[in-house]
Amino acid sequence: MQLQVARIGKPHGIRGEVTVQVLTDAPEDRFIPGTRFMVEPASAGPLTVDSARWNKDILLLGFEGIETRNQAEALRGAKLFIETEELEEEDDEGWYEHELVGLEVRVGDAVVGRISGLRTLPVQDLIVVEAPDGQEILIPFxxxxxxxxxxxxxxxxxxxxxxxxxxxVDDSGETPGAGGSGADEAEPGKPQAGDNA
Structure with a gap:
């Protein structure tokens, strides 16, 4: 089984580069030079990435053997596919940001915040949690x-x-206002409980 990761758009420049509509969450991993794609229609491929760069938010790809604007124009509308064995396992275990945002974050029975985002990093993803006091906490996913x-x-x-x-913090034995044995340890100059000013 194959997974579509991009659709080729219009040519860019005169040296065979094309714009692509990216259909994967990890373009930095999927479009590295040397990557070989199956293509639909099959007559247009397979294609091997020769170069990849970003022009603002548009991904530009160059392919081996595609060196002119006319050759690039002939690829317009073609779909790029990769094998999905590795990706299927990742997708089964993965979550998208829109599925997570708004979920309660619980430690045992205590609600400690809500998910406000997901940061996808090369080593591991981080869940962004907004605590009740507005503090942002990052949790390794x-x-x-x-x-x-x-x-x-x-x-x-x-x-x-x-x-x-x-x-x-409030359950650590140092809860503010807890009284206890603090009477003998009051700071100098501060009235102790029960003192009359």
Missing amino acids: VEEIVPEVNVGEKYILVTPPPGLFEIN
Whole structure:
């Protein structure tokens, strides 16, 4: 089975480059020089990437053997495909940003924020969480830290390592206003509880 990753648009310049409509979430990985694509119609390919560069937000590709504007024009409308064995496994385990944004982030039974975005990085993805106080927290999107994603019930379950979320600050034994044995440790110049000014 094959997956379409791009559709060729109009020529760019006179040296055989073409614009492409990108249909993949990882263009930096899919269009590197040397990558070979199956093409529809088959008579136009296969095509091997010779160069890839961005002109603002438009991807420009050059292909081996395509050296003139006329040759590039002949490719207009052609669809580029790659084998999907690797991609199928990734897609089964992956999530798109629009599926995650708005989901509650839970640590146990506590709701610690909501997902506001997803940052896709070469090493690992990061979930962007907005805490109730407006603070932005980044969570590595790995199974050890995010063991459960439940889109149907609109939440993810997180098991954060120490320090990732400071959600237990008020339960650390230093809760402000907790009284206790602090009477003998009041700061100089400050009245202790029960003092009359």
